[in-house]
Amino acid sequence: MADREDTPVKATATSARVIEALLELESATITELDDHLPHSKSTIHSHLETLEQLGFVVRDNWAYQVSLRFLEIGSVARNRYPLYQPGVSEVRQLATASGLVASLVVIERQRGICLYTAMGKKSDRSFGDPGEILPLHCTAPGKALLAVMAPENVDSIIDDHGLREYTENTLTSRAALDEELQDIQSRGIAFNREEWREDVRGIAAAVEGKTGSPAGAISVRSPTDTMSGKRFQQDIPGLVISSANRLRKALRSER
């Protein structure tokens, strides 16, 4: 976003900029896009027509929008993850057992990305849509993933993204984070105490891939009142850990 891209193929970058603008505006006409983009109307028109022919954009009269083709391709990208198939049933089971919202999170392009979310009985409406991006330093699955990564990779992620403060509980110093990661590493489980959003706590455990880099993390999350005391310290962590163990086993047997 901040970086001025220097891509070899400029026209593709322009098309991408158009798509990005469509995402921000949800739905837009050419003139609206003209205000948000450093290009002439005729240029925008060309790119929109191209993207429409290619199936990435749909138009309803004069309202252009991104198409569900992204969902289709995204689905393929998701199915590539060996963790996905076994992870889904595990997450579902975890959601049922805990009654909370359970998610499967992986790391890609230095970001935590939610692959799947299941909701238990008492979970409120959804957060954590597939594809949603989670910060790594202040969420349970994010920290769980960082804890099993090679230190130099953690370094470059923190260097690139910093430690943005979302709430007063967010760990914003590298030292504090490192200490916490140590703790997570030795205990095999990560906690989030309203470090990202007020009144949301989370618990997560990472599952290692074969390469040494993490394959993903399994997590639950809920408002603070349902996540405190023994439940937060022992019961739910127990469920998460055994889920992660089953997932590890499933991954091993599969390959």
Added chain:
Amino acid sequence: MADREDTPVKATATSARVIEALLELESATITELDDHLPHSKSTIHSHLETLEQLGFVVRDNWAYQVSLRFLEIGSVARNRYPLYQPGVSEVRQLATASGLVASLVVIERQRGICLYTAMGKKSDRSFGDPGEILPLHCTAPGKALLAVMAPENVDSIIDDHGLREYTENTLTSRAALDEELQDIQSRGIAFNREEWREDVRGIAAAVEGKTGSPAGAISVRSPTDTMSGKRFQQDIPGLVISSANRLRKALRSER
């Protein structure tokens, strides 16, 4: 696929071709892509580098793949549909009540596209991933959608896509399809009797949008042995119809 596109912006079309090749190959190196595409290695290299910088492609050493960014964008595209949020809870409920696989399907770019799928107790492993494309003329949700569309739109869809024969039960004549659509229209429910896949039956009902064009369809699907007799004729259709009714009501109240 069949039509040779003549897009105003050629470079974007080239990038799209690269992405499509990556989808087919799951994961590919530049040389592999070179075999599948009518471009030089240096061109492919440029496009991959561009797409990587833009976040649409990730590379692991020399293996390039499409990224989860598509999932992220697809999620936005999906949330745009007013049907989606209320549809999800309805589909879930339907899956639980019927014990079968239930889906929410919309029409976009003349295609049926699955927005969401929930599985009941006795449903086998998944089909109907979000983003998956369904043929319109030989699936329950597809026919339900066609039945509530303006006839001229049905015409152009059939003209463009034909009536491909998937099984011996597929309706391949326009007359037979029209008759069936009439029936669906009057009964408010659509059936699929192994017209797409062997041993898969489906039942669906469409939900109208405000514009006269359909908003989407809600459907269940299962192997033939669990979908026959009174269950297929009455019980399940009843569940589907009342689900659709609740969904209509939810849509109206929302807007």
Added chain:
DNA sequence: AAGAAGTATTCCCTCATTCCGAAAAACCCA
């Protein structure tokens, strides 16, 4: 340890193409 084989990346040159501005066409509202 060094060469061989395969791969990615860079370089340069040329022609096609992107992009803009302006003009034309389509559309919407009275």
Added chain:
DNA sequence: TGGGTTTTTCGGAATGAGGGAATACTTCTT
């Protein structure tokens, strides 16, 4: 029907996309 708004088309000029060959890099082999 006509003015204001928006989209679409058009032509020309600068640029950048694309191919081919040379180079750098990895990995495998011997």
